[in-house]
Amino acid sequence: MTRYTALTGAVAICVAGSAAAETVAPDYYLDALFAVSTAERLAQFCPDVDVSLEAANSASELLLSRLATDGIVGDALTELSGVEAGVGTRQAAFMERHALAAPSTNDICAAAFSEIDEGSALGQLLVASEAGGQ
Numbered sequence: 212m213t214r215y216t217a218l219t220g221a222v223a224i225c226v227a228g229s230a231a232a233e234t235v236a237p238d239y240y241l242d243a244l245f246a247v248s249t250a251e252r253l254a255q256f257c258p259d260v261d262v263s264l265e266a267a268n269s270a271s272e273l274l275l276s277r278l279a280t281d282g283i284v285g286d287a288l289t290e291l292s293g294v295e296a297g298v299g300t301r302q303a304a305f306m307e308r309h310a311l312a313a314p315s316t317n318d319i320c321a322a323a324f325s326e327i328d329e330g331s332a333l334g335q336l337l338v339a340s341e342a343g344g345q
Contacts, residue, residue, distance in 0.1 A: 233290075233292070234283070234287065234290065234291055234292065235291065235292050235293050236291035236292065236293050236294045236297055237281065237283075238297075239274075239277060240274070240278065240283075240291070240294075241293075241294065241297035241298055241301060242301070242332060243270065243274045243332070244294065244297075244298050245297075245298050245301035245302060245305075245333070246270070246331075246332040246333040246335075246336055247267065247270070247336060248298065248302075249301075249302065249305060249333055250262050250267075250333055250336035250337055253319060253322065253323040253326075253333075253337065254323075254337065254340075256316065256319045257316060257319045257320040257323050258316075258320075258340065259320050259323070259324075259339060259340055260320065260323045260324070260327075260337045260338065260339060260340055261337070261338055261339075261340045261341075262336055262337060262338075263335075263336055263337065263338045266335050266336050266338075267336055270332070270335070270336065305322075305333075309321070309322035309325065323337055324339075327339075
């Protein structure tokens with residue numbers, strides 16, 4: 212299993228995590244979940260971009276290290292509260308920033324390339340695909 216796979220698995224586990232947990236998910240964790248889940252969706256709907264596995268693996272290593280430093284490992288990771296709401300807020304802001312209420316493929320690709328150009332955490336996970344590009 213690659214670290215990227217582990218990170219995307221963590222996305223699925225944590226979004227479905229317990230709302231009754233006592234530890235609030237740290238912002239850096241929510242930012243990472245937002246970035247990876249949104250990068251995957253952009254790559255799914257824009258044929259001109261892919262997720263960079265190298266960048267995703269690197270981001271995963273940094274995230275897991277920081278979580279471990281903060282004592283958030285094992286079950287503590289799945290018991291964080293505020294994950295779904297925190298990621299949802301970030302996704303809503305992304306959708307608004309890029310005017311993606313009813314997006315076309317061109318709109319989605321424009322948002323992806325905008326993030327790449329900005330060098331955002333999300334954009335750093337994306338690369339132009341071999342099939343297309345800007």
